Amino acid sequence: MTESQSTEQTGSTSEASTPNGATESLHPTYTLQQFPEKLAVVKLPPGAEIPEWAESSSLFSITATATETSLVCAGRNVPTKQVAHKGMTAFAVMGTLDFALTGVLAALLAPLAEAEISVFTISTYDTDWILVPVAKAEAAAEAWRRQGHTVDLAVPVKPTRKKKT
Numbered sequence: 001m002t003e004s005q006s007t008e009q010t011g012s013t014s015e016a017s018t019p020n021g022a023t024e025s026l027h028p029t030y031t032l033q034q035f036p037e038k039l040a041v042v043k044l045p046p047g048a049e050i051p052e053w054a055e056s057s058s059l060f061s062i063t064a065t066a067t068e069t070s071l072v073c074a075g076r077n078v079p080t081k082q083v084a085h086k087g088m089t090a091f092a093v094m095g096t097l098d099f100a101l102t103g104v105l106a107a108l109l110a111p112l113a114e115a116e117i118s119v120f121t122i123s124t125y126d127t128d129w130i131l132v133p134v135a136k137a138e139a140a141a142e143a144w145r146r147q148g149h150t151v152d153l154a155v156p157v158k159p160t161r162k163k164k165t
Helices: 005-011 104-114 133-146
Strands: 010-019 024-034 037-042 061-064 071-072 084-093 118-122 126-132 148-153
Touching: 024 104, 024 133, 084 133, 104 126, 104 133, 126 133, 133 148
Parallel strands: 024 148
Antiparallel strands: 010 024, 024 084, 037 071, 037 084, 061 071, 084 126, 118 126
């Protein structure tokens, strides 16, 4: 599947007129959803258990390597002494991104780099998530809109989890 074919699943391709009146593809555009929760990116030691204070939100992610465990969770209960970067806003690329699709993050991160907005990214099986500081969320949305992307407010869905017995 080519990038332009896959882009139809998640967005569209911007077009421009050439001198002879034909149109050419400039870059793919995407629809992103902005989630309202304030998230935290937390550093835990390697092999750490998930702490009781860690709360699920629109995005709850655990990444473990040989040298650290990183946790993205709701920021409201993260202890003040915990090594964490709090106050992050999450944006998700809408739709399912095909694994053969290339350049999605490049298209979305370049406008943020130009606007000097730092990011923390996470990819799931279906899509990509981009976290930015809460204070820069509106600037990020505007940077994307200037590039032809769409940014909508998300209505979070609470995940259903079985209670431990």
